[in-house]
Amino acid sequence: MSDGFSVNIMQQQHLLEQRELSRDELIALQNKRTGVTVFQISWIMAFVCLIVVNLQLRGDFASWPPPGVEALEKVLPTLATVGLLVSMALTRSGLKSIQREQLSVFKSQWGVAIGLGAAFLAVMAFEWVTLPFSGQYSTVFRVMIAYHAIHTIVIGYIMIRVYRNAANYDAVHNWAVEAAAKLWYFVTIAWVLFYVVIYLI
Secondary structure, three states: HHHHHHHHHHHHHHHHHHOOOHHHHHHHHHHHHHHHHHHHHHHHHHHHHHHHHHHHHHHHOOOOOOOOOOOOOOOOHHHHHHHHHHHHHHHHHHHHHHOOOHHHHHHHHHHHHHHHHHHHHHHHHHHHHOOOOOOHHHHHHHHHHHHHHHHHHHHHHHHHHHHHHHHOOOOOOOHHHHHHHHHHHHHHHHHHHHHHHHHOO
């Protein structure tokens, strides 16, 4: 039985070797990875700019939120943030699963990750709609939430497309999965930065 197992492992390794990327494919993959990294860094800076605007506006008031404005409720957004962090972990785990060609595991992990992302989006939409108007305080909050929501929707759509095409990916050819995962990391990190400024500081 162990001999049969060893033969099976050797056959899988041989198949993997046959599918290894060529030099040109490796260069193209590295270029794509660099492009996604540049995107992540540049867009995180846009989120940082919104954070700076938020903090600068606070200088016009003796306290934040301004007098007469209730502080934001934290429980629901905190639960949504935890859910988003879990979705990021599942996305990363799903990428590793597809690299091991565990398709069913990948689909279950990404399915839950997408569901948690949708739940996060629903919570933030609720927060956006129900926050009473209070001048700059509510306006800055809504701008930050909407800006993040646009990225969440677009990248969530990319994740759904990857999920639907999961059968097309294997241990070697999985760039679409990797790119979508990295973009979802970006969504999560960007939100954590916003969460700290909006709800904790």
